[in-house]
Amino acid sequence: MTTTGEEEAKARPGPWWWVRRRSALLDGGLALASALECGARGVPFARDAGIPVAVGVVFGVLAGSVLLVRRRWPIAVVLVSIAVAPAQMGYLMGVVGLYTLAASELPRRIIASLAGMSLLGMFVVTFVQARQLSDSEVRVGDWAVPFIAVTMSVGMTAPPLLLGMYVGARRRLMESLRERADSLERELQLLAERAEERAEWARNEERTRIAREMHDVVAHRVSLMVVHAAALQAVAPKDPEKAVRNAALVGDMGRQALTELREMLGVLRSGEGVRAREVPPAAVGEVAAAVVVSRAEAEPSAEGPCLEELEELVGQSAAAGMVVALSVEGEVRLYTREIEQTAFRVVQEALTNVHKHAAGAKTYVRLAHRVSEIAMQVENEPPPEVASASSARLPSGGNGLVGMRERVVALGGVFVSGPTDAGGFRVSAVIPAT
Incomplete structure (x- = not known):
């Protein structure tokens, strides 16, 4: 099992x-090499300065x-390397310090400024050394001393700085990309949650719609059947x-x-394949479209009742004994x-x-x-007392008015229902025609 760098850092944190x-081991190794270099250069420095060799060695070790x-205080490392440059020591410290300084988040x-100071210090030291070398051992032209000084100072400063x-810059880019990836992951997760909420809302809406349709289909037909059955029981011996x-x-x-129930169940079976289809996590933006498609495909294939059938509906109620x-x-x-x-279902x-x-009311x-x-x-109108007493006592679930209101409001209409002053009941609905 592999782990990321961040997980590894959390699992094995370094000291201080x-x-x-x-990283601590790397810096410790670099500091040891720099201390050895500066300590070795402390011997000729002590002899030239006229101080004990031990003091020069200790000074070089401490400076290196x-x-x-360097990771904590890169400015201090560069300043120390500039300070000890006249003693011809701290070259490794200067190179590593400039690299660390350039890679840090400090202002440009x-x-x-520190890179310029280091370049100037290195140029001065190299120029003096080249002049001393040309005066004592090797005879070179006047142009060679500044050339050597410029080449050495730029060569010791520019590469680590660049x-x-x-x-x-690469580290900052990777950090921004990582933050962007985390942000995109959070956004995708939020979109997935919203898509799941939309899907759940669509499922609830579909359940409500199916329940309304089943109620409208069953309640009216079965109510008329019960009324006719009661009338059949009453008139069978006489007529x-x-x-x-x-x-x-x-x-x-x-x-x-x-027939209507069979059509409804056929629609439900044909819609199962659409709802059962899985949407891949990467296609979060397509979830809402899939929900719309599933709902569109789940609509009844038949045209359903229309206003032309209203006379037939009223005729069925009249045949059941209602004066309508x-x-x-x-x-x-x-x-x-x-x-x-909707208009047909409201009347129905x-x-x-x-x-x-x-029962029996006009x-x-x-x-x-x-x-x-x-x-x-x-x-x-108010029902006759005789008809009310001999009612078939049809059960009621209390969902009829709620279903009518939901249908009308869903189309932007207005629904009002309630008792009349004469003791009857009135149901009114207005639906926009567009």
Whole structure:
């Protein structure tokens, strides 16, 4: 099992200011080499300065050991290397110090100032050494001394400075890329969570829609079947022919209910493949589109009920014994499938409620085609006491009015329901026609 550098750093932290132990060992080795170099150069320095050799060696070792703190205080390392340059020591410390300084996060003006001081100090020291060499041992031209001084000073200063700047820039680039990757990962995770929330919301909406459709299909048909069955039971001993007609009506309504339920279940089965498809994590942006596609494909393939079937719906209620009158106002025109289905379901559910709660009551169904909207109203009078007492006692789940309101509001319409002053009940809805 492999681990990243950050995990390794957390697992094995280094001492003091070092992030890793390997860095501490590297700096310790460089400091030891620098101390040995400066200590060796301390011997001729002590002789030239007229001080004890031991003092010169100790001074060189201490000066070279400053390289140990190069990561913590790179400015101090460069200043010490400039200070000991006249003693012809600290070359390794100067090179490593300039590299560390250039790779650090210090302001560029500080790095440029210290690099210039180091270059000037190295030039002066090299110029003096080259002049002394030309005067004592080797005879060279006057042009060679400055040439050697410039070449040595630039060669000892420019390469570590440029390398440090490159490493520092690369390190900052990698850090920014890492932060960007972390930010993108967080954004992808947030998008995935939002997509999951949208998918859950779509599933809940689909469940609600299916529950509404099942309620509309089952409640109305079965309510009429129960009403006819009750009438069949009452008239069978007295009027066999009417009982036969009621039995035929019950059979027709049962077959219609089974047909609509079969269509609904067929839609659910055809939509399972769309919902069961897995969306890969990388395609987070396609989740919402997949939800929309699944919902679009999950819509019933059939056109469903429309306003043209409204007369048939009213006729079925009339056949069940309800005194119902239908009136249509305005110019009849075509609407979208959702509007026609919603208008039909509102009237259907309102008539079902009359069968359940006000059997025998006279009912008025009004449909108005207006310029920019369609309005419907179902109002029933108070039920007769005899009919109320002999009601079939249909069960009610209390979801009819809620479902009608949800349908109408989803299309931007207005839904109002409540008792009338005369003791009946009224259901009104207005749906925009666009």
